[in-house]
Amino acid sequence: MVITLHAPEVVPMLFGAADPEDAAALLEGLPPLETVALDNVQILADGRISVEATFTAGGELMRWHDYRVDRDGVLLYAGYDVLPLEEATPAP
Numbered sequence: 001m002v003i004t005l006h007a008p009e010v011v012p013m014l015f016g017a018a019d020p021e022d023a024a025a026l027l028e029g030l031p032p033l034e035t036v037a038l039d040n041v042q043i044l045a046d047g048r049i050s051v052e053a054t055f056t057a058g059g060e061l062m063r064w065h066d067y068r069v070d071r072d073g074v075l076l077y078a079g080y081d082v083l084p085l086e087e088a089t090p091a092p
Contacts, residue, residue: 002027007069007076014079031058048078061085 002024006014015023037054044050049068056062064080 005074005077007071007078010077010079033057036061049075052083053080 004020006023008020011020011023012018015026017023017026034056035053036056038051039054040050040052042050044067047069049070051066051068052063053066054061054063063083063085065083066080067078068075069078070076
């Protein structure tokens, strides 16, 4: 279940549901994400890992600054900021 790869504290913010099963149900039927590029990986002062991710969802090109946190050796998704597409790696 992909929802288990999200930090528990961000599940309500991202999905509007605190219960992992409810949040997972919200993902059903969404188009799959296809990674185009991962760039500029950094470890931030607060310990989070950030990466600029360019991807497509349902054919739409998107670019986000993704954040991950290390919890017992597992990198969990911890949120994102939307980035402008002007600098995105073009989709093939």
